[in-house]
Amino acid sequence: MRTSPTTPEVRQNRLVAALRSDDLQRWLPYLERVNLPLGKVLSEEGAITHYVYFPITAIVAKLHVMENGSSAEIAVVGCEGVVGLSLVMGGASGATRAMVLCAGSALRMPSDFFRTEVGHLRILHLMLPYIHALISQMSHTAACNRHHVLDQQLCRWLLLSMDRTQGNCLVMTQELMATMLGVRREGVTEAAMKLQKAGLIRYARGLIEIVDRPGLERRACECYGAVRKAYDQLRPADEQHTFNHRHAVAASPRSHLVPTSLRAPPLPPMMECHTDLLGIELAQLAGARAANGRAGLKGG
Ligand SMILES: [Zn+2]
Numbered sequence: 001m002r003t004s005p006t007t008p009e010v011r012q013n014r015l016v017a018a019l020r021s022d023d024l025q026r027w028l029p030y031l032e033r034v035n036l037p038l039g040k041v042l043s044e045e046g047a048i049t050h051y052v053y054f055p056i057t058a059i060v061a062k063l064h065v066m067e068n069g070s071s072a073e074i075a076v077v078g079c080e081g082v083v084g085l086s087l088v089m090g091g092a093s094g095a096t097r098a099m100v101l102c103a104g105s106a107l108r109m110p111s112d113f114f115r116t117e118v119g120h121l122r123i124l125h126l127m128l129p130y131i132h133a134l135i136s137q138m139s140h141t142a143a144c145n146r147h148h149v150l151d152q153q154l155c156r157w158l159l160l161s162m163d164r165t166q167g168n169c170l171v172m173t174q175e176l177m178a179t180m181l182g183v184r185r186e187g188v189t190e191a192a193m194k195l196q197k198a199g200l201i202r203y204a205r206g207l208i209e210i211v212d213r214p215g216l217e218r219r220a221c222e223c224y225g226a227v228r229k230a231y232d233q234l235r236p237a238d239e240q241h242t243f244n245h246r247h248a249v250a251a252s253p254r255s256h257l258v259p260t261s262l263r264a265p266p267l268p269p270m271m272e273c274h275t276d277l278l279g280i281e282l283a284q285l286a287g288a289r290a291a292n293g294r295a296g297l298k299g300g
Pocket residue numbers: 143144145148152153156221222223224
């Protein structure tokens with residue numbers, strides 16, 4: 001049965017919240033609230049995309065999968081964005097695999113309707129700043145994976161993921177982390193141990209908790225700060241994140257270009273760790289492993 005989203009839910013995705021009221025009224029009949037379980041594959045490279053997804057509390061990873069089944073994450077998408085941008089670029093199929101990294105809710109829309117909508121210049125212009133930030137994230141991820149050590153990559157990945165959650169915890173297996181970073185599981189284990197010994201994270205029973213975020217930011221490479229800056233430019237200057245170290249972000253020189261409607265409320269403040277908050281149960285991990293196996297992902 002179709003679950004219609006409420007107005008507050010709709011506004012939790014920043015792109016949808018940025019719509020003009022008449023555009024939003026046109027979209028509402030086509031938006032459906034769905035719950036996305038950990039590990040669910042929303043689209044595959046080269047496959048016809050039937051829906052686009054605007055995450056609310058869910059986080060979706062975009063993965064590039066090689067012929068031998070190994071893969072690496074190239075970007076994460078949360079409530080600031082949309083999954084299915086190939087349609088904006090004129091493609092009918094996905095350019096990457098999109099897989100749910102953190103269980104939660106999203107708004108779903110039929111691809112055909114979205115394709116028609118991005119034909120309107122106003123809607124297209126709403127998407128362009130987000131596309132720019134996403135390209136920045138993909139570029140930095142590619143360079144980071146080649147030039148920075150694994151524990152720095154892990155810091156970047158944890159911070160980018162945490163920026164898109166409502167808490168300071170992620171339900172995550174080491175196999176899934178290895179898949180995301182495109183490395184062997186043993187490497188991720190070693191990197192996570194280093195961060196735990198440094199008092200930056202706690203990792204137990206498939207749950208990662210960030211206990212020292214400023215420390216994690218200091219430990220991360222330049223890539224996290226650069227990507228964060230690209231996304232901060234989607235916000236007005238007074239809502240932008242202030243880094244505690246060399247990644248200090250200046251007020252965006254382009255903030256005056258951001259439509260007023262894009263100036264959605266900031267992400268909720270960090271909250272205590274509750275797996276219930278994320279709509280996740282540890283038991284789902286078994287399902288995620290099975291889903292990964294079906295999807296042919298590298299197990300690490
Ligand atoms: Zn890096």
